[in-house]
Amino acid sequence: MNRLATFALLLAVASTATAEEADKKGLEFFEKHIRPVLVTQCYECHSVRSKEAKGKLLLDTRMGIRHGGESGPAVVPGDVDGSLLMEALRYESFEMPPAKQLPASVVADFAKWIEMGAPDPRDGKSALVRREIDIEEGRRFWAFQPVTAPEVPTDDTGWSRSDVDRFVHAKHAENGVEPVADATPTALVRRVYLDLVGLPPTPAQQDEYLNDPTPEKFAEIVDRLLASPRFGERWGRHWLDVVRYAESTGMERNFTYPHAWRYRDYVVDAFNADKPFDEFVREQIAGDLLPADSLEERTERITATGLLALGPKSLNERNREQFVMDVADEQIDVTTRAFLGVTVACARCHDHKFDPFPQRDYYALAGVFTSTNTFYGTGGGNGNRQVGQLLAVSAEGVSTVRTNGGGNGGKNKRAALAKQLKKARTRLETAKKQSAKNPGNKSIQKRLEVAETQVARLETQLAKVRRQERQAAGAEETGTKPVVLMGVRDGQPGDTTLRIRGEIDDRGDSVPRRFPQVVTRGHEPIGEGSGRLEYANWIVADDNPLTARVAANRIWSHLFGAGIVETVDNFGVNGGRPANAELLEHLAVRFRENGWSTKSTIREIVTSRTYQLAVAESVSASEVDPDNRLVWRANHRRLEAEVIRDATLQAAGTIDLEPAEASPVARVGDGNVGRGIDADRFATNSTKRSVYLPIVRNAVPESLAVFDFPEPSNISGRREVTTVPTQALYMLNSPFVLQQSSAMARRLLAEEMEDAERVELAYRLTVGRLPGTSERDRGLEFVALAAKGEMDRETAFAGLCQALIASAEFRYVE
């Protein structure tokens, strides 16, 4: 084999097989003669692990050795004399290794290796060439530049109605693009209802606008929708996507979070109350550290920190430190991407590849979270090696509690203890009898003692569980029961050490806690505690260039189907650039000026002419801007899964608009989903709004999953839109759609009207418009099948209603 390979090498036939053979040979040579020398002689000073790469030269990757250091490439494949490494080994210019020249045979090996083309399997990605990140240079990137109020362009064409329009239309003019006509009142009223509250307008609500389609009426409707409790359910859900809200840990041991729903409700309430976004940020990162005037406020603020607790967790992890660092990593990821739109978590193992975040920035921030204790409260057992506690907030203060068992967990524990106790008592009785018969027998005496201890221990444990149950029940009755929450508190404050290549055990030096340098020029010093409050304050500080831009862009994205910056979660170098930079600046400035009010920003946008454009075609505009980045028309958007479900329920007249109390997950309680808890137990026939459906990782309800609900472990500011047959099957055959279309049919049949009117009503209830004549006739024709005895009238109408719900028009908004 060896000889054959050598022979092949000599022939140097350019066939793939022999080239591969040669490669293999070369790599063998490297492994045998080159790598051992590099490792023993060079790595101490020239590798990622060395304290300081001397001469900025790294020899521990192929990329490093070829790229070289300050003096140039160390190895030029094929060129022995042109390779600086050879000069150094031969002691010609540099003298390496400095202690003693290597034997001539070793130097010859290196020459031979370079001649062979320096084959080298050491792929460089995990151990990248160290390059210094230039923070000053990094600050020149647009997203890290301070936000400045742009001058509002003038528009003397008369097209614009607002400043937003003037910014948009200036870009139209600049690019020679004509915007299309305004949307019809029918399309507009459906659009604004769906966008603001996630429910289509009822026929009466349609009529209200259609009878008076004026800007004044429109503004009045917008104000009413913004004031509706349905608004927070719609916009809160947008935020829950961003912060990867879910009610279980996901991962390999999927334990429930029975208390996560409180955070969900907090978010819905925050959007309904139009909580200033800066306060919203502060509460979610450091609500526990903020002052509170009342128990209610304290509870609310600690609930907000649930953001940091409800991420996915690998509970089966054996290594505590690994677990702690993984939790911190997830907290860094969610806070930097959700609020700042940057991917600092990429710098865990090495400096960020694209953005100016050195690895030290990551560990500076990690120290904040390793100084924080996270209370996520999962039940024990079942392979959970990282049981978490919860926070209990009451008038007496905040304390930590073990999970209360929730659902059946507690009862199971009591039953198990009772069973063990019964057995132990039997053993004790036996031992007593034996002892009475054989006084002085040592082994029996021993057995008796063991049994007595066991019984005593189990009695104490059982009494404790019973007491806890009584207390819980009693507290519930008297109203003094503490509110049990997921969240965080400060732990032992301290800096953490850099981990080389992100390896837990490979510690570098300690990194003082601070926040990514490129974003601002400093921040208040971290005081006594973890630094979370300072972190939150820094995120919403006046000179933070990212937060307001990212938040305003998210709002725009939800209203237009695409952000001004398309990559809503990434404003870094690899993200998109703003399609209209001045507009984004304007919105960011206005957002802050309006007291970080989400509702004001939405109002400003939806009352613009830009928002009210039609979904129309324009050959000339689409030649210039086929993707509509300049907003010369409205985008034809697929509705989110929640809206499709909610609109179905509304059309059927079955929707229950009362907010949910808690969650099916809370009722099921603690446990491991898929082992102990069957995922079917979260199934619900609830007709409440979709935001209240249980979001268990790896078990997302079908009605949501089928229409691209995002993976709830990922931070997703923008949803995918796919079109696949499983959606069609769901619309055609799922019990949900069948039931709801039957309910809708009964609703139509209960009306005192002609069938033609029923068909019209069915159209208005679903697609928000009247059918055309031929549409109406087709509908009637289908229903008339009933008269031919093919099916009963309810079934016939149900079939019609189902077709409308299944139609593309129903699931799209113009």
Next chain:
Amino acid sequence: MNPLSRRSWLRHTSLGFGFTALAGLAHQEAVAAKPSFDNPLAPKEPHFPAKAKRVIFLCMRGGPTHVDTFDYKPDLEKYAGKSPGEVATEAGGLNGQKGRKLAPSIFPFQPRGESGLPISDAYPKLSEHADDLCLVNGAYTGIPNHPQALVQLHTGNFQFVRPSMGAWTLYGLGTESQELPGFITVKPPARLGGAQNYGSGFLPAVYQGTKIDDVRGGNGIGNISNGRFDEELQRKQIDLLQSMNRELAEKHAANSQLDGVIESYELAFRMQSAVPELLDLSSETSATLDAYGIGGDGDDFGRQCLLARRFAEAGVRFVELTHEGWDMHGNLKQKLTQNARATDGPIAALLADLKARGLFEETLVVWSGEFGRTPAVKKADGRDHNATGFTMWMAGGGVKGGIRHGATDPFGIAAVEDKFHVHDFHATALHLLGLDHTKLTYRYAGRDFRLTDVYGRVAHDVIG
């Protein structure tokens, strides 16, 4: 048919695509008329000519013992009852394994086929295919916990939620079947990562696996049958629905998603008859059913294997089957005998069937657990988790048969030669499918991700 005329055909004909399918247009012709809209599941060209068109992954959940099945270790016999440390010098520098004693294979090994590949008597029927098997004896993962190891086997990463291998494959190649999901997983475990093991992670949701939990009834896939209308009435309803959709598509000609909606209903309509037909094994001969062990010892896994062949024939890109119960800390002999009996016949039948139908060469069959089991034991008749070395095997799909790739130390404790990490498995499998694992990337959170992250090396030695 050019895209434009197809579009107008779709929009204008009141019969639509479904009617032509109903009227008996051959499946192939239907496929040839490729959808013009940007269908994310449409077949895609690989990076380079592929050896394998599809994958059948036989997941042996729990960590099958390698030294009793596919990794022949005569030294275990020789040093039986000794601790690996005691014979370290002789055997090659093994230390540790305190309190463990080397335990020989439960079953004797025999040289099989022309290649003389050693396979134990646990697999008499599979052994008949020895010359087609590539025993990867140098496999390792380094994670001795079930959950993490299983998730890593499927997604390459247990720390974060990442797309599964099947999702990556579908993303890279699309699917050939217009009537079936492109990635099907049969009876996957609900725990140990659950849906993560066939999820799409950050990839679009269309690439996630479709789960079939029921291999006996015709209702393996959700929402496949209609409880309200018979086929004829449902067709009338769909015609009504499609007339609305066509009008909308006409109005918004720039929105190609609407063509996708129209198409999706026609596909769904076809799936309603195609899927139950495919899950219904009654058309198979009794000889076939017997060969797969259906009705006998291998009933459940036999059905799975037979379904896998039917899926492969129908153009499904990635099929995964699961056989549970390989975590044999105790009762090794009894459990291994039982599991081998339940899987040997079905797997052998699957390989034979694929060969008979000319599918074997283009189908990569992989057999693996999440790790192996300890050659040295603490108690008799039970082996523990061994992540430093185990065996997976591959067959078909361009894999070289009748060879052992890599090796563990003389006892089978750790992979020492041509070590084959799970990342290397992923890289190699993608390579066989014509995909370069370093180029199959998806941009998420500001960087390009891949199945193998920054790892993975293609084992060219296993490729025929």
